[in-house]
Amino acid sequence: TASRAQVQQDPSVETTEGTGIRIRCSHPNIRMNNFIHWYRQFPGRGPERLELILRGSKELRDPPGRLSVSEDRQSSALWLSHPRLRDAAVYYCAL
Numbered sequence: 001t002a003s004r005a006q007v008q009q010d011p012s013v014e015t016t017e018g019t020g021i022r023i024r025c026s027h028p029n030i031r032m033n034n035f036i037h038w039y040r041q042f043p044g045r046g047p048e049r050l051e052l053i054l055r056g057s058k059e060l061r062d063p064p065g066r067l068s069v070s071e072d073r074q075s076s077a078l079w080l081s082h083p084r085l086r087d088a089a090v091y092y093c094a095l
Contacts, residue, residue: 008025038051039093065080078093
């Protein structure tokens with residue numbers, strides 16, 4: 001049987017407009033070739049994929065920030081550099 005991929009995230013994080021914020025995701029059971037998908041979902045809308053990443057880091061244009069993966073790939077983090085009220089949403093990762 002295939003082992004279930006699991007991710008853990010903080011239930012919620014808060015910031016004020018313009019103050020950078022880091023959203024972390026832990027995925028201890030990640031496999032070698034698993035991409036990490038990051039999504040955001042606004043109230044009453046379907047999820048939209050922000051980016052997918054295998055390793056290293058990537059700059060994000062909208063929302064402005066950076067997505068990075070730890071060296072051992074056990075965790076990843078989404079850094080929003082200048083969050084605005086319009087960026088308030090549910091952000092989550094999946095394998």
